[in-house]
Amino acid sequence: MAKTTNQTPATNQDQSRGFLLYNRRPALSEHVLESLKEAEAITGINQSELRMRLMGLGIGALNINRCLNELEDCAADLRFIGLNTTAVTKEYVKNGKLPPAARHINLTDSTIKFLDANENTLFKITKESELLIIITDLSGKTVKHLMTAMAYTGNAINKTFDEILKKFSIAKPAAIFYSLNGDSENGVYVDSDIFSYMGLNDKLTHSKGSNFRVMVKEAMAMSKSSITDENFGISLLPGANPEWSRGKSPVEKELGRYTRYILTAVEKKLLPFEAESNEASDEETSPSLSGDKPGTYPSNKNLAGMNSSKGLQPPPNINYSKITSFFQTSLPELIVGLIVIVSPFSFFMSGVKSISAHQVFWKMAAGSAIVLAGVLMFCYSLLLLYYRRMVENTPTSKIRSLSMGMVELSGKSRLYYDLRTSATKTQCVYYRCRYYKYQQTNDGSRWALTRSVSSGKIPFYIEDDTGRVLIKPKGAIFNIPMATQSFQGSYIPTLSIQLHDPNTKVVEELIPERARLYVLGSAQVEKHGKKTREIIIDKLRMLKQSPKIMSEYDINSDGQIDVEEWEAARSDVERMVYAESLANGPGDSESVVIEKPRFGLLPFIIADSEKNLIRKLMFRTWIFLFGGLSTMGFSLNFLVNFFR
Structure with missing residues (x-):
């Protein structure tokens, strides 16, 4: 395969800076989630932010501002805990350029040749070739449509390579072919707008889009193996984040840098991405990641069960005034x-x-x-000391065996409502979103807050290995470091909104689903539905409205229901209601919830961990x-x- 020049001279190596490349995932497995705490210690990045960065498609990059030696040590530590990563220098990415542009193609039974304007061969594919194929849409429209669909569905872009190839081909498609056989970067660039497909011979069609698809598929069929990538503009890597509105030339410059990322990922075995064995077996959080071809991502069928919000109701509207919120x-x-x-x-x-x-x-x-x-x-200091002592002295319970009253739980957050952030539509159990505008004033320039949106403290589940219980966080103290996402002057990754104005910024803070939580609150029984007496009254009312049934209790056949006859009817209704209650059991009429204690100064705290909470309370x-x-x-x- 092609060997990238991702090395620096020994004298300057310690001064080099770079990024950590890693695989992003449509869903995080239990193994990955359990590794986040160790990954936080290695990278210095908060677990919540790491969780957000790991979600998605393609290759991601972490900028942790360390020299190359430290980055390589960091990558080795992450690989040791099961997160495949590698280091790439900023200089190598910055100098990335597109390979020579082809103008013609010549397809035969044994080879595919890409030629320049003078009919000189720039690149050749044979049956022994190992290829890297990168496709994109230079207009950016298809990428935006795909990501908008992802925002509305809340899922990763669950389309096969063939489906995305078809969408790209009807816009302004471009492709880059690299040979992975040699020791140097040997490739060719195809811009469909300035490329002639006449050399496809009997494979030639009347449609430029169809010819582009034929070219890519013939290259994949001809080669010994091929790795494909279609995530340019989706991965949003540093230095390779295209501004589609600026025209073709700036986009091609970003595409050249993007190829350096992908070449490094292929060389270091990040691509094609294969799920770990325990990740592939985790049916709930990460279905099989096998695609139709190497380097592709799951099909719609594979991702059918990935949306954990399926069947959930949207959250209720909470419009509290500031005064009301203060007293609640x-x-x-x-x-x-x-x-x-x-x-x-x-x-x-x-x-x-x-x-x-x-x-x-x-x-x-x-x-x-x-x-x-x-x-x-x-x-207040004495109250905090009291809370600290209670946190230390209250044993952590399993959800299945929790008792009524004050209880301490530890587990992962799960959705009760289908709650999503207002900007990026990220699933979460709580969020705050702030919108800023860059303003010039007499005193200088600053980011001015124009709008703030919050989900409010709405119910969610906490889950451990024994079960789940509903948390009603109204009145709780939130002591959780939240994941932060900030976007300025460009398309937001999930494309719920566009930020074409560079003077606009959005900052999201959220507690994502499956975040590790600690809860100290009061376990109480919550009753649902009608009481037995109300059910009896409803059935008696229905009985009165049915002359046919009432006539069955008219024992003396005088057309009137006297007191004794009515008492007989009432007794039958009561027996029927009690019998149904015994037969059906309590069912969903009662459930246990964790909420704010009803008496005294007992605490209701939601935090990330008991250890961190004790430290903060002491401080x-x-x-x-x-x-x-x-x-x-x-x-x-x-x-x-x-x-x-």
Whole structure:
């Protein structure tokens, strides 16, 4: 295969910078999810962000700002935990160019030759050739349509290579052919707009798109083996992220850099991508990744079960005002809110020197307000200490064996509603999305927030190896580092929206599905449906509306239902309802949910892990304890000096 020049001189190697290349996946297997914690320690990138980066198609790149030696060590560590990665230098990618452009083709039974304008052979395919074939649409329209479809369905682009080839061929198709037999980059570039297909001979058709497909398929059939790639513009790799609106020349420049990524991925065995054995067997999260040809991705049938939101209802609309949202938060958050409100007012009033008519009153009010702020901070520190002790002393339960009352659970988040982020349509259990506009002002330039959208705290499941339980997070303290996605002046990867304006930016923060969560809350029984008495009343009402059934209880046949006859009917209805209840069991009439405790100052906390939560609670305890004591000391000293 072609050997890439992804090396630097020994004297400059330590100064070289680069990227980590890795395989993106349509869905993450259990093995990959379990490796994220170790991957975070290796790369320094948060688990949630790694989860988002690993999702998708094609090749991805991590920019972790390390020298080449450290990148190669990092890649080796990631391979050791089962994540196939390799390092590529930025300079190698930056210098990437397209191979010579062909103008003609000559197809025979044993060879395919690509010729320049002077009929000189640029590239030849024989039955012994091993090929890398990269196809794309230079207009970008097909890529945008594919990614828009991905945004609406919430799935990876689940089309075979043949289907994508057909879509590309009816736009402005282009292809790059590389030989993997030699020791150098030997390839040819075909731009369908300036290419003649007359040399296809008896395979020639009247359609340029059909001729392009014939050329690619004949090359694949002629060669000994072929690896295909169709993800240019989808993978969004650094330096290879095309701006389709700028015209063909800039897009071709980005395509040249993209080929360097793909050549490195092929050389380092990242392509063709093959699922690990445990990943391929994980039917729930990652079906078989075998395509129709090497280097292709799953067909629609293979991906049919990948959408975990299938059958879920959309989330309810939550339109709380800021005041309503404030009073629906947890008690600790209310206390912090009061501290924030009282403290600035207190310190401002303590600086008032010349209010002649009410100077004494305002100084007393300022001192008293500062004392109140200090007392609140001190009390809040004790509450945080109480929470920390409860987290440490409450044993972690399995969902199947949890008991009613305060309970501690650890597991993975799962969807209860089909919740997706507003911009990229990423599945999650919670998100915040902020839209910014770059504005010039007299004081300079800055990103100004124009709109903010949040999902609100809507129910979701937490799941472990024994079962799942519903979490109702209203009133909970969220202590979770969220995954962040930021997009500026270009197409968002899933293409839910376009950002053609470079002065526009979108920042998404989310808790994705299958994120590792820790929950400390109250397990309570929630009843559903009607009570037995209500069911009896409904059936009696229906009985009255049915003269035929009522006549069966008219024992004396006088056309009237007397008291004794009505009591007999009522008794029959009651027996029938109770019999149905016993026969059907409790069914879905009762379920266990985790929600905010109904009494006292008991906590309701959702975090990423118990260890991190304990560390954060301890840090905040000391901060508020020191702040409260300092504030009270300052305010008492102020009042003592005032009354002297």
